[in-house]
Amino acid sequence: MVTTGANSDEEAAVSVANRSFYDAFEAEDFDTLSSLWEHSDRVQCVHPHWSTLRGWAEVGASWKAMIEGPARLQFVLTNEHVEVQGDIAWVTVDENIIGEGPSATVAALNIFARGDDNKWRMIAHHGSAIMMPVPRNQL
Amino acid sequence: MVTTGANSDEEAAVSVANRSFYDAFEAEDFDTLSSLWEHSDRVQCVHPHWSTLRGWAEVGASWKAMIEGPARLQFVLTNEHVEVQGDIAWVTVDENIIGEGPSATVAALNIFARGDDNKWRMIAHHGSAIMMPVPRNQL
Secondary structure (H helix, E strand, C coil): CCCCCCCCHHHHHHHHHHHHHHHHHHCCCHHHHHHCECCCCCCEEECCCCCCEEHHHHHHHHHHHHHHCCCCCEEEEEEEEEEEECCEEEEEEEEEEECCCCCEEEEEEEEEEECCCCCEEEEEEEEEECCCCCCHHHC | CCCCCCCCHHHHHHHHHHHHHHHHHHCCCHHHHHHCECCCCCCEEECCCCCCEECHHHHHHHHHHHHHCCCCCEEEEEEEEEEEECCEEEEEEEEEEECCCCCEEEEEEEEEEECCCCCEEEEEEEEEECCCCCCHHHC
16 A cells, blocks of 8 residues: 555556646646546446546546636645556545635545556546535534 | 446456355445455445545445444446456445435445456445436426
C-alpha cells in the first residue's frame, strides 16, 4: 500500500500519468487529456451524479464538453494512493476543486492500463462528491 | 467489452462474485460479504457522499455497520459490465436500491483481484448516487 507518492518506478509512472491528466484538464488542453486515455470501447467514466459513460466516443465527448464549458477549474490533489498489479493500476485521490462557486471535494477512483508502448493510460474514472457536514454554527 | 452478463469463463466468475456480494448485503450476511473481500491493507471503498476508506479494518467495519443498521435494502442490478485483464477485473453496475425511503440508483465501480486459490475477491468499491432530474410536472 502506498500512503503518499509512490514507492516503485511503476507506481511513480502511474502517479505521473494521473497528475498529467488533471494538469491537462486545468490547462483546458483536450489533446493532451485525450492522449492520456486509452481510446477503446472498454473505457468507462462516472462524473459526480452522472450515470456511467462507456467507450471513448462517449467518455471523450464528456471531457471535451467540460473543457469547452464556461467553468475554469483548479485541482488540488490530496490523499493519493497508487496500486499496481500486472498491467493494471488504480489510483484513489481526492480532487479539491477551486472554481467560481464554493470549493468542493470529489473522491476519485482512476484505473489505468499499461499499453504495448509501456505507457499508462486511463481506462476508468469514477468521481463522486463528498458531502461535507455544515458546522453547527453555520446552520 | 461485455454488454450484458459475461462472454468468458473468467468474466462469468467475476460476475458471480459481484452478484454474491450484493446478495450477501441483502441477506444481511456479513460473514459471506466479508469472504468476498480481500482482507488486506490495499482494499478501498467509497460509499455515496463518503470519503475514501482504506484497509479491510475500516472497509469491513463500514459494511458491518450498514448491515447492522435499521435499513433493510434490496438491490436490483442493471447495466452490468465486466472487464478482466490478468488477475484484475472491474465491474460497473447500477445498483437500483429499494428501501424504506424513495428508491435510488447508485453507479458503482467494483475492482476484483484473483487470489492464489483462483477466487475473485473485491479490492475496491466506489458507489455514487446518480442525480435524477425531477419531472417538470412534479416540481
